[in-house]
Amino acid sequence: MQKDDEQFDDIEYTDEENTSKSKIDKLKSQIEKLKEEKQEYLDGWQRAKADYANQEKAHSDKMANLTKNLQLSLIEDLFPVLDSFNSAMSNKQVWESVDQNWRVGIEYIHKELYNILSKYNVEEYGSDGDDYNENIHEAMKTEDPTDISKPGTIKVLQKGYKRGDQVIRPAKVIIYK
Numbered sequence: 545m546q547k548d549d550e551q552f553d554d555i556e557y558t559d560e561e562n563t564s565k566s567k568i569d570k571l572k573s574q575i576e577k578l579k580e581e582k583q584e585y586l587d588g589w590q591r592a593k594a595d596y597a598n599q600e601k602a603h604s605d606k607m608a609n610l611t612k613n614l615q616l617s618l619i620e621d622l623f624p625v626l627d628s629f630n631s632a633m634s635n636k637q638v639w640e641s642v643d644q645n646w647r648v649g650i651e652y653i654h655k656e657l658y659n660i661l662s663k664y665n666v667e668e669y670g671s672d673g674d675d676y677n678e679n680i681h682e683a684m685k686t687e688d689p690t691d692i693s694k695p696g697t698i699k700v701l702q703k704g705y706k707r708g709d710q711v712i713r714p715a716k717v718i719i720y721k
C-alpha cells in the first residue's frame with residue numbers, strides 16, 4: 545500500500561491541466577491526512593488483534609485450570625469410597641469367608657475405580673515399612689518399633705494419592721521412633 549501512497553508525491557501539475565498550485569497543495573495535504581488516518585486505523589486494528597489473541601490464550605488457560613481443578617475435586621471424592629473398599633478387604637480372614645462370587649464382583653469394582661485414577665495419572669502410595677517423608681506422609685502418632693520394624697519407618701493407616709509429584713492426599717501414618 546505504501547507504493548500507492550508515494551505515487552502522489554512525484555506528480556507535478558502544469559497550468560495546462562487547469563489546476564492551480566493551491567488546489568494541488570490542498571490535495572497533497574488531504575493525502576497526508578489520509579495516510580496518517582490509515583496508519584492510525586492499522587495500528588488500532590493490530591492492537592485489537594493482539595488483545596484478542598491474548599484474551600483467547602487467557603481464556604484457554606483459565607478453562608484448562610478449571611478442568612484440572614474439577615478433575616481433582618472428582619478424584620478426591622473417590623478417596624472415601626476407595627478407603628472403604630481397602631478397609632473391607634484388609635481383614636483377610638473375614639474377606640476370604642465372604643461368598644466368592646460376591647467377592648470377585650467387589651474386587652472388579654475396586655479395580656475399576658483404580659483404573660479411573662490411572663486414567664488421570666493418579667497413583668496410590670504408602671506401604672508399611674517405607675521410610676517416613678514429611679512431604680508425602682501425615683504423621684498421626686509415633687510408636688516404639690516392633691521386632692520387624694526399624695526406627696524412621698512407617699505403618700500406613702490410610703493410603704495417600706498423588707499425580708506426578710503433586711500430592712493430592714498425604715498418606716496418614718504411624719512413625720516408628
